[in-house]
Amino acid sequence: xxxxxxxxxxxxxxxxxxxxxxxxxVLRRHGHRAELLSVSAGRPASPAGLRRALTELAPDLVGFTxxxxxxxxxxxxxxxxxxxxxxxxxxxxxPQATFLPDDALAGLPEIDAVCHGEGEAVxxxxxxxxxxxxxxxxxxxxTVRQADGSWLCGAPPATPADLDxxxxxxxxxxxxxxxxxxxxxxxxxxxxxxxxxxxxxxxxGPAIRAHSVERVLEDISVVARRGSGRLWFADPNFSYDADRxxxxxxxxxxxxxxxxxxxxxRADMLTPELLGLLRRAGAHTVALGLExxxxxxxxxxxxxxxxxxxxxxxxxxxxxGLDVELFSQYGLxxxxxxxxxxxxxxxxxxxxxxxxxxxxxxxxLYFGSALARDPEAHGIHPLRHDxxxxxxxxxxxxxxxxxxxxxxxxRAAWSTASADGGKRIVS
Amino acid sequence: xxxxxxxxxERVFVDRESPRTVVAEWLAAALPHCAWSCHLVVxxxxxxxxxxxxxxDHLRREPLxxxxxxxxxxxxxxxPSAALERLMTAAEGFQREAYRERCGxxxxxxxxxxxxxxxxPRPQLEAARGLAERLAKPSLLxxxxxxxxxxxxxxxxxxRLYLGPPEGASPLEVLTTSHxxxxxxxxxxxxxTLLAPxxxxxxxxxxxxxACARQWALGVATGGxxxxxxxxxxxxxxxxxxxxxxxxxxxxxxxxANLRRPEGRELALRVSAALAEAGETGPAAALARAAxxxxxxxxxxxxxxxxxxxxxxxxxxxxxxxxxFVAAAGEGVAAGDVAVHRARxxxxxxxxxxxxxxxxxxxxxxxxxxxxxxxxxxxxLSHVRLEEWDDARAHLLQAGGPTAGIAFNLGVCDLYQGxxxxxxxxxxxxxxxxxxxxxxxxxxxxxxxxxxxxxxxxEAVIDLERSIGLEQAELAHHNLLGFCLYKLGRHAxxxxxxxxxxxxxxxxxxxxxxxxxxxxxxxxxxxxxxxxRRALRLDPRLDFATAALERLSTPG
Numbered sequence: 015x016x017x018x019x020x021x022x023x024x025x026x027x028x029x030x031x032x033x034x035x036x037x038x039x040v041l042r043r044h045g046h047r048a049e050l051l052s053v054s055a056g057r058p059a060s061p062a063g064l065r066r067a068l069t070e071l072a073p074d075l076v077g078f079t080x081x082x083x084x085x086x087x088x089x090x091x092x093x094x095x096x097x098x099x100x101x102x103x104x105x106x107x108x109p110q111a112t113f114l115p116d117d118a119l120a121g122l123p124e125i126d127a128v129c130h131g132e133g134e135a136v137x138x139x140x141x142x143x144x145x146x147x148x149x150x151x152x153x154x155x156x157t158v159r160q161a162d163g164s165w166l167c168g169a170p171p172a173t174p175a176d177l178d179x180x181x182x183x184x185x186x187x188x189x190x191x192x193x194x195x196x197x198x199x200x201x202x203x204x205x206x207x208x209x210x211x212x213x214x215x216x217x218x219g220p221a222i223r224a225h226s227v228e229r230v231l232e233d234i235s236v237v238a239r240r241g242s243g244r245l246w247f248a249d250p251n252f253s254y255d256a257d258r259x260x261x262x263x264x265x266x267x268x269x270x271x272x273x274x275x276x277x278x279x280r281a282d283m284l285t286p287e288l289l290g291l292l293r294r295a296g297a298h299t300v301a302l303g304l305e306x307x308x309x310x311x312x313x314x315x316x317x318x319x320x321x322x323x324x325x326x327x328x329x330x331x332x333x334x335g336l337d338v339e340l341f342s343q344y345g346l347x348x349x350x351x352x353x354x355x356x357x358x359x360x361x362x363x364x365x366x367x368x369x370x371x372x373x374x375x376x377x378x379l380y381f382g383s384a385l386a387r388d389p390e391a392h393g394i395h396p397l398r399h400d401x402x403x404x405x406x407x408x409x410x411x412x413x414x415x416x417x418x419x420x421x422x423x424x425r426a427a428w429s430t431a432s433a434d435g436g437k438r439i440v441s
Numbered sequence: 442x443x444x445x446x447x448x449x450x451e452r453v454f455v456d457r458e459s460p461r462t463v464v465a466e467w468l469a470a471a472l473p474h475c476a477w478s479c480h481l482v483v484x485x486x487x488x489x490x491x492x493x494x495x496x497x498d499h500l501r502r503e504p505l506x507x508x509x510x511x512x513x514x515x516x517x518x519x520x521p522s523a524a525l526e527r528l529m530t531a532a533e534g535f536q537r538e539a540y541r542e543r544c545g546x547x548x549x550x551x552x553x554x555x556x557x558x559x560x561x562p563r564p565q566l567e568a569a570r571g572l573a574e575r576l577a578k579p580s581l582l583x584x585x586x587x588x589x590x591x592x593x594x595x596x597x598x599x600x601r602l603y604l605g606p607p608e609g610a611s612p613l614e615v616l617t618t619s620h621x622x623x624x625x626x627x628x629x630x631x632x633x634t635l636l637a638p639x640x641x642x643x644x645x646x647x648x649x650x651x652a653c654a655r656q657w658a659l660g661v662a663t664g665g666x667x668x669x670x671x672x673x674x675x676x677x678x679x680x681x682x683x684x685x686x687x688x689x690x691x692x693x694x695x696x697x698a699n700l701r702r703p704e705g706r707e708l709a710l711r712v713s714a715a716l717a718e719a720g721e722t723g724p725a726a727a728l729a730r731a732a733x734x735x736x737x738x739x740x741x742x743x744x745x746x747x748x749x750x751x752x753x754x755x756x757x758x759x760x761x762x763x764x765x766f767v768a769a770a771g772e773g774v775a776a777g778d779v780a781v782h783r784a785r786x787x788x789x790x791x792x793x794x795x796x797x798x799x800x801x802x803x804x805x806x807x808x809x810x811x812x813x814x815x816x817x818x819x820x821x822l823s824h825v826r827l828e829e830w831d832d833a834r835a836h837l838l839q840a841g842g843p844t845a846g847i848a849f850n851l852g853v854c855d856l857y858q859g860x861x862x863x864x865x866x867x868x869x870x871x872x873x874x875x876x877x878x879x880x881x882x883x884x885x886x887x888x889x890x891x892x893x894x895x896x897x898x899x900e901a902v903i904d905l906e907r908s909i910g911l912e913q914a915e916l917a918h919h920n921l922l923g924f925c926l927y928k929l930g931r932h933a934x935x936x937x938x939x940x941x942x943x944x945x946x947x948x949x950x951x952x953x954x955x956x957x958x959x960x961x962x963x964x965x966x967x968x969x970x971x972x973x974r975r976a977l978r979l980d981p982r983l984d985f986a987t988a989a990l991e992r993l994s995t996p997g
Contacts, residue, residue, distance in 0.1 A: 018443070024478065024507075027631065049443045058476035061503045063446030071443060090505035090545020097504075193442060195633075370630075426597055433703055434630050 015141050017041055017048040018073035020091055022084045027056025030198035032248060033108070033133065034079055035183035040134045042188065043181050046141055049073075050188070053091065064091065068098040075144055077129075077137065079108035082380060082408050092124040103149070105140060105156070107133045110404075112217050113381035116157060118404035119165050131155025132203075132218075134180050135171035177203065177225045184233045191241025196276075198248050199237075201230045201262075205251045208316045209305075210392065211346065213382035214250040222254050231265040238271040243296075246276035253279040260288065263295040274298050281319065281327035289334040300331050301339040301371055306346055306353065307360030314348040314392075316384075321360060328364040339371040340364065344424040346377050347385065347392045350415045354424040358431060369433040376421055379407040448641050449476040450674045452620060454654070455492070456613045456646035457485030459666060464645060465495040467666050472499040472506075476641070480551075482511040482620075484613035490527050497531055500546040511551040513582070513612060525552055529575055536576050550577040553603065555612075558584040562591055569600050582612060586694050596700045604695040617644060617654035619695065621688035626701075629708050636685065636715045638676035652676065655684040685712060686724035690731045697735070706735035710745055717752050726752035726761075733768075743772035750782055759786050777808030784819065793823035814841035821850060830854040845876035849884050856887060861894035882911030886918050889925070898925040916945045920952060927959055935959040950980035957989060966993055 019038055021031035031050055038048035049071060053059060059067075068076075076095045078088045092104045106122075107129035114128050126149075129136045136155035143151055143158075150160050155171030174180070183189045184197070191197050202224035205214045225233075237245050253259050259279070266273060277292065278301040292300065306312050307321045328338045340361050344354035357374065366372050379386045379394065386406055389396055393414035396407040412418050453475065455464055472479065472495075487493055496508050510532070514525045528550050538544035552572060554565040562583060569579035580601035587595070587602060595602045605615035624639030643650055644657035648666050651657035652675040659680070663673065689709050696705030709732035716725035729749035736742035750765035763786045770779040784799030800820045804813065811819065818840040824833035834854045837847050852867030868888040876884050889904035905922040912918060923938030939956040943949060957972030973990040976983055 051443050051445065053445070053477070055478050058449055058451060058478050059445035060449040060474045061477050061505055062473045063449060064477070064505065067443055067445040086539060086545045086547075087505060093504040093545070190442075426599075429599070430596060430700070 015041075015046045015074045015145050016072065017046055017075045017077065017137075017141060018051055018068075018071055018095075019048065019077045020051045020053060020088075021079055022087045022091065023052075023054040023056070024084050024087045025055050028052040028054040030189065030194045030196065031079070032183070032189075032198040032200045034077065035189045036180060036200070037077065037133050037137045038188045039181040039183040039186045040138060041141065042186065044138060044141075048188075053087065061094075065094060065098050068095050072099050073102055075103050075105060075141060077105045077107065080106045080110040081108060082110055082378070082406055085110060085404065089122065089124055096124060103127065103144060105129055105137070107136070109213055109217065109380060109382065110406075113213065114157075115381075115403045116165070116167060118402075119157060119159055121402045121404050125159075127153070127156050127158040129156050130167075131171040132173045135173050139168075139171070175223065177223050178229050182229065182233055184236045191237045191239075195242055196244040196246060197237040197241050199230065199233055199245055200248045201225045201233075202249045202252065202254070206254065207251070207318065208384070210315045210384040211305075211343070211377050211379075213380050216382045218250070222251060224255070224258065227258060227261045227265060230262050231269065231271075234262075234266060234271055234273060235269060238273050243271075243273045244275075245273055247278065249278075252277065253283050256283050256288075259283070260291065263288075263291045263297075266295040267291070272296070276301065278303070281324040284327040284330055286330070286334075289331060289336065293335060297336060299337040299339060301341060302327060304340040304342045304357070304361070306342060306344075306349060307357040308349065308353045311346050311349045311353055315346055325360065325364045328366055332365050338364070338366050340366050341371060342374040343377045344374055344428075345409070345411070345413060345416055345421055347394060347413060348415060349413070351420040351423055354416070354420075355427055358427055362431065367433055368428065368431045373432050373434070374424075374428045376409045376425065378409055379411060381406045448674070449474065450479070450641045450643050451476040452480040452482060452640065452642035454482045454484065454613060454617055454620075454642065454644045454646070454657075456611070456644075459645055459648050461487075461489065461491040463648070463666055465491045467645070467650075468492065468495040469498060472496075472508075473503065477503075477505050478507040478509075480509040480511060482616050484513055484611065484616055486515055486522075487512055487524050487528075490524065493524075493528055493531055496548065500535060500548055503546060505545045507547040507549065509549045509551055509578075511553055511580075511616070513555060514552045515555050528552065529572070529577060532577065533575065552577060552579050553582050553612075553616075554579060555582045556584060562587060566591065566594055566598070566600070570598055573598060573600075582615065583698065587698050592698050592700055595698070602695070602698040604698050613644070613646065614658075617642075617657070618688045618691060621654060621684055622692045622695070625685055625689060625708055625712065626704055629704065629711065635708075635712050636682055636719065638678060638681045639685070641674035643674060653680075653684075655680040658684075682716060682719070682721060683724065686716060686721075686728055690724075690727045693731050693734045702735045702737060706732045706737075706741060706745070709735060710748060713748055713752065717748075717755065722752045722756040726756060726758075730765075739772040743769040743774040746772065747774060747778075747782065750786075754782075754786055754789060757789070759790050762786050775806070775808060777803045777806035778810050780806060781808050781810045781816075788819075788823065791826075793826050797823050812841075814839070817841075818846065821847075825850055825853060828857065830858050843870070843874060845871040845874040845884070846880070848874060849876060849880065849887070852891070853887055856891050856894070861891045864891045865895070882908045882915070882918075885911070886915070886921070889921060893921060893925055896928075898928045901925045902929070914945060916942055916949065916952075919945065920949075920955070923952075923955055923959070927955070927962075930962075932959040932962040936963065948979060950976045950983055950986075953979065954983050954986040954989075957986065961989065961993070969993065 019034040021034050023029055031052060034050055038050055041048035080088050095102055103126045104124060105127040106125050111128045112130050127140060139153045140156060143149060143153055152166050152168040154168045157165050157167045159165050202222055204218040204222040206220045208215055273296040275297045276299045277297050281302050302324050304324050305317050328340060331338045342357050361368060361372060379389060385392050385394060395412050397410045483492055496510060500506050500508055512528055514522050532548045532550040535546060535548040539547045554569055556562040556565050562581060565581050572579040580603060582603040603615050603619060606612055620642060621639045628635055644654055645666055646657055649662035650664055650666055652663050689712055696702055709728045713725045713728035726749050729745050729752055733742045733745035736745055746765045746769035750762045753762035753765060763783055766779050766782040770776060780799045780803035784796045787796035787799055797820055800816055804816050817836040821833045821836035821840060837851050840847050848867045848871040852864040855864035855867060868884055871884050885904040886908035889901040889908060892901035902925050905918060909918045919938045919942040923935045926935035926938060936956060936959045939952050942952040953972050954976035957969045960969035960972060970990060970993045973986045976986045
């Protein structure tokens with residue numbers, strides 16, 4: 015089978031499509047042909063060019079990673095694919111798809127299947143069903159449109175306990191580091207925390223599964239040898255295990271790998287020893303999750319951190335010669351405009367430049383988060399009640415503590431303080 | 442990865458003069474080949490809606506197309522503009538579908554409201570706020586720099602403020618310049634190479650299609666708009682540097698109006714450094730000056746002025762360089778550092794006396810640019826150039842070491858003070874320590890010079906031949922080699938050396954005469970006489986040539 019996996023970033027430069035590349039690696043290992051296509055604002059193709067590429071490849075299945083922000087483009091490319099390659103099927107995975115309500119397919123006529131589970135396991139089953147010409151059979155981890163227009167939801171898929179069972183797209187040549195200014199590595203999945211605004215715990219479960227240190231170092235070696243050496247870790251919780259992080263960093267140093275890394279980590283991990291090790295291993299930036307500088311607000315979101323500890327860690331990292339980014343957002347439950355402005359003052363007080371990922375953004379309500387399941391119970395009031403079932407409220411809400419205008423004021427304050435026009439890199 | 446074609450054109454600029462119906466036909470053919478998310482910038486009112494109709498048709502045909510429609514509007518402060526209303530109505534239809542149904546085709550209205558010269562921009566600000574509430578992204582085209590209040594209001598409303606056009610320029614020029622600047626700011630934020638072409642774009646002007654803004658400015662077109670639908674973006678990298686430098690240097694007002702001075706300063710300084718590294722010191726200096734204008738504190742202003750001074754120094758514009766360094770001193774740069782920079786200007790000016798004063802100042806005040814030993818070395822070199830051998834030696838003895846440079850210059854001091862044997866010891870030490878590649882020729886030359894002083898001509902010839910191998914265009918090397926060969930009686934070889942010497946400097950009377958001497962000794966009397974005559978035409982005071990010529994003219 016010929017599979018095309020399309021990664022769409024409508025508002026930014028292309029990003030290494032690590033999740034889709036993982037799927038492509040699995041498909042190729044099982045004898046299928048799988049290709050990747052990146053569509054972005056940073057290096058945009060023309061509609062004519064996209065049509066030509068689709069026609070020439072003639073895929074049997076086109077897959078997409080869907081987010082709320084790229085759903086319209088996903089739908090458009092799916093329509094182009096169906097027009098250019100009659101008979102091809104389309105599947106949508108990713109955060110937006112994982113928790114999509116069952117009735118959402120009715121509003122997405124160009125999408126034939128939605129992947130709810132771990133993509134590697136689901137895509138293989140889906141391709142097998144297509145190869146067998148049996149599109150009506152249940153596929154584990156997916157909801158599939160049937161020939162009669164109804165849809166059928168499969169059982170949860172079986173996933174391996176050891177992530178190393180999945181092939182590496184870097185080692186298998188699905189991704190060529192030379193194609194990317196910055197390589198993305200996804201070395202673990204899952205998160206044990208329960209932040210109310212986040213979809214990760216629900217998407218991957220509380221148990222963390224990680225690739226072995228050796229496998230991660232092999233991936234990094236390929237990136238260092240063939241690519242720019244710039245890499246960042248997309249793990250939802252890269253630093254959950256201090257021993258593992260230390261082993262990876264020491265391995266980079268021991269192997270003499272020339273890399274420049276962006277690393278998200280926890281404030282309580284940043285000891286002087288680890289800061290030194292990060293520098294030696296090639297880290298240039300550490301990112302810390304702050305969310306809010308107001309403990310009362312953090313407590314309501316279930317984020318178990320102390321802002322002062324984050325501030326101290328940021329200052330230590332800056333003193334050690336590392337750049338620091340603080341992730342924060344406004345519009346959280348219990349947060350007033352003054353609280354939001356206090357977070358801005360806190361970030362600046364830490365000596366962190368308001369740029370890149372340190373630009374705050376309004377909290378987003380996405381399918382799968384605790385807040386999105388029952389926003390009103392958390393004092394959050396979605397503003398639109400005519401949304402189609404495949405769209406979550408996103409940022410279109412007010413709270414008991416901040417009106418829409420207050421959100422605008424918070425945005426303006428952050429934008430004015432920003433050194434780069436407020437463009438966040440990692441959303 | 443599969444390839445969906447080369448980088449597609451992301452922005453199309455259209456001027457006021459090109460015929461609208463022809464442009465609309467061209468757009469219909471060209472837009473499907475442009476980026477799926479594309480900007481159309483129309484630098485004139487679209488009074489009859491012809492261009493808008495072409496855009497709407499394109500969006501209706503393409504499932505994946507976002508068109509950012511930048512449209513100049515000249516009368517938004519008075520009666521409602523029909524063209525503006527038409528754009529907003531068309532856009533709102535797409536907006537509804539896009540936001541409610543997640544349709545892939547979008548029309549994003551970006552009206553550019555012009556503010557006439559001398560007019561208060563507040564009516565346009567108010568109109569822009571109203572348009573923003575209708576999901577437009579308006580901007581203002583101002584004729585003059587806005588007040589701080591207006592700039593702040595614009596920033597608070599998220600408005601882009603275009604500034605211009607300057608006298609003689611068109612709105613299209615302002616808008617294309619902004620594009621070049623924005624592309625560079627994006628590259629700066631993304632950590633990309635700064636000296637690179639900007640984002641793919643085309644300029645439709647004067648009924649012709651131009652492959653980039655610079656080519657439009659230079660009048661280079663890819664073809665007529667009524668010819669094939671040309672959408673090939675074809676920047677010429679050698680033009681990009683100048684284009685970028687002009688855009689950044691000319692945008693200090695716009696950066697200030699948009700409250701983007703810090704980014705602008707960083708961009709100007711970084712592009713300046715990149716241009717300086719590429720040897721384009723003139724534009725680099727202009728950008729450093731722009732960075733100084735954009736700096737909001739003395740430290741950053743001084744950093745930029747130092748950069749400007751260094752560029753001017755490399756360019757050879759020494760007075761301007763010195764002026765920049767003096768200006769940096771006024772902004773709080775360490776006085777010792779400024780003294781070092783100014784000393785280098787004096788060295789370039791060949792005013793070593795003044796340079797020594799500056800270095801002495803740096804020595805007294807302290808500088809982070811050079812160590813005490815390095816300062817002594819610089820001072821020693823100035824004294825060497827002034828032929829002040831004792832002073833030079835005193836500084837050389839404080840210059841640390843041992844280094845090849847110190848040993849070599851000690852040798853030069855000894856040589857000129859008549860101590861050739863001691864000089865040779867120093868030159869040998871320099872050779873052992875390993876002089877820099879570009880100094881090796883000089884070391885051999887002076888070693889040859891020392892050997893000549895000791896009348897060890899055979900050995901001198903070996904060093905001088907090595908020095909010539911390394912520095913073939915040095916007249917003195919050939920002259921000295923010729924002399925040594927003469928002393929050894931190797932006249933034919935001496936002739937060759939002096940021939941090379943006069944080749945390098947046909948005005949060197951003594952070398953013509955030396956040529957004559959060696960030809961005479963070789964028995965080529967007629968040629969020798971001719972050489973003597975030529976030498977005397979250049980310098981009649983060469984007594985030995987006069988005597989030789991008389992000797993050759995005397996029969997028998």
